[in-house]
Amino acid sequence: MIGSILGGHTRDRQPLLICAPSNAGIDEIVRRIQDGIPQSGGKLFVPKVIRVGNYEAIAEDVRKVTMEAAIDKQFSEGRGDDVSEPLKASMKNTKIKLLNEADIVCTTLNGAGQDIFKELKKPFETVIIDEAGQATEPSALIPLKYGVKRCILVGGNLPVIGMS
Secondary structure (H helix, E strand, C coil): CHHHHCCCCCCCCCCEEEEECCHHHHHHHHHHHCCCEECHHHCEECCCEEECCCHHHCCHHHHHHEHHHHHHHHCCCCCCCCCCHHHHHHHHHHHHHHHHHCCEEEEECCHHHCHHHHHCCCCCCEEEECCHHHCCHHHHHHHHHHCCCEEEECCCCCCCEEEC
């Protein structure tokens, strides 16, 4: 399904937001897509994936695609409390840049409520909510606040539902 949504993907398209109610659920999705998504014609599309969330709650094998890992690569001083204000501003700008360059942003439903998503140049057009049968209605509404055109609910004991 993700391959179909990203078919013919260009850098001018909006990033895809993928959410799940649990860290374990979203980490499993990241594992499945980070090395490539089969496209039509047998091609493999390797998306730029960013996993957003509480670093400590993210599975170790997925941490390499977290926003924190990308920030740590760029800023060797780490994430301590003693970081200067100019460095904090630079780190925030880097986070926004990473999100703007991503093809796919993965986070939990609650994580989708972070204010940094409001600063994207290209808003999310599509959100996929996996494990939708396990999500509460209020938490499933969180990623919809970005004015998405399509919401795809997958998983659990739900029939396939789409919203345009």
